Amino acid sequence: MMLINGQSDDSVSVLDRGLSYGDGLFETIRFEQGRAPLWARHMQRLAWGCERLRLPAPDTALLWQEARQVTGAQALCVLRITMTRGLGQRGYALPVPVSPTRIVAAFPMPAVCGTLYTHGMRLHRCRTTLADQPLLAGIKHLNRLEQVLARAEWSDPDIGEGLVCDSHGNVISTTAANLFAVIDGMPVTPAVDRCGVAGVARAAMLDAFPNCQVRDLSLDEAMRASELFLSSSVRGILPVQAVGDTVYAPGPVARAMQQHWRELGFAVECA
């Protein structure tokens, strides 16, 4: 089920700037039994992204009401909230006044096999690199062709994600999740101030594990890490089993963050 500007609908105008220019942003939010433990963080990131893209701030109470309406009685689902700059004439100039398009839609939870949480996920090492764009870095915006091209690099169903670097040889994330590495016993997650998305699950882990460093992380360092794991607000904490031929074992830091994920209120581990 989905709502567009509060109305039950499933299509948007061809003139919507979300379609014309990818002019907008989105959130994907895990719902369990009508609850979204990371809701406040999602709303915080959405407001921050809107401010950076010069979009009007969303009404979070209204979004919550619409989220409840579309997720209904589903035990487990993913909510996608999309905010675009709404209708515009042809051309890049911002429409005045602006009337954003608000799309609130529920989707089935992607199937994540339980063994991925225990034994880890296999990763492809992507050749596609992320461009440095500090003006857009961190924002979960609608310009996602880099991720589409990176994800198109493999079709092996046993590979769940692709490791993506920037153009300087630093790892940034995977195609659809944030990355953590354990280096000399300490957790590290790549900075996302030049590219990448400031993940909500990543933010929750950074708050709970203040010893975690946020910094540039070279691919070489990541490949030598004692642990490698992913954070996703939809899928939680996923150990990495292998990147190409390099094998990792799930370790104590990933286990501790998985434990914290459950303590946040996520009960259903395997969908």
Place this chain on the structure above:
Amino acid sequence: MMLINGQSDDSVSVLDRGLSYGDGLFETIRFEQGRAPLWARHMQRLAWGCERLRLPAPDTALLWQEARQVTGAQALCVLRITMTRGLGQRGYALPVPVSPTRIVAAFPMPAVCGTLYTHGMRLHRCRTTLADQPLLAGIKHLNRLEQVLARAEWSDPDIGEGLVCDSHGNVISTTAANLFAVIDGMPVTPAVDRCGVAGVARAAMLDAFPNCQVRDLSLDEAMRASELFLSSSVRGILPVQAVGDTVYAPGPVARAMQQHWRELGFAVECA
């Protein structure tokens, strides 16, 4: 009037990847009295862009038929062709099989005052810079947030365009047109292999003026150029009158390219 996959319609599914990820590309084509002098070049770029984005090649005969249908008897209009990767489930993986969405829509020609062609246009110098992404450079894709942010830097209606650089201090283009400079008597246009769009009017001018250099052009060089002018497949050849406080006079190279533009078959100079 507009056609979506050949049907008269004005909306697309919320699940269209054009909206979800900006996963697609477009062309804007000037039509005069049912004729589009640069049609073949637009089709060439569209096919090239589709290949790079791994989209099925469009049927250009069908596109022409639909273009004629939506432009009808209009004396002067702009046709926008948008191709997206069509419907997809949530997630970046390419849908298999893919069924692209084809949008063909006619818009009124933007008002371009005749004095702009004779006396030139005023430009804002944008602070927004374009990120290097060789995988997407040149393609007129739907990920246009950089252009939206650059265009949002000014609201003065007397300023028609913004000059945009890359992160290394080279000028690349304006927000919605390609750029030419005359340096030591020779025309130069910036390379668009790391960012920017490979404009169709630019390609037509490069073919007609083989002495024109394609290379990196520093902002300093551009600011000292004896002529500065823009090329746009919708608006033609537009001299630059000023970038901020730096003033330029329309010169012989811009005039020669304007003459070539008319010889290509564009008769109506002022809309």
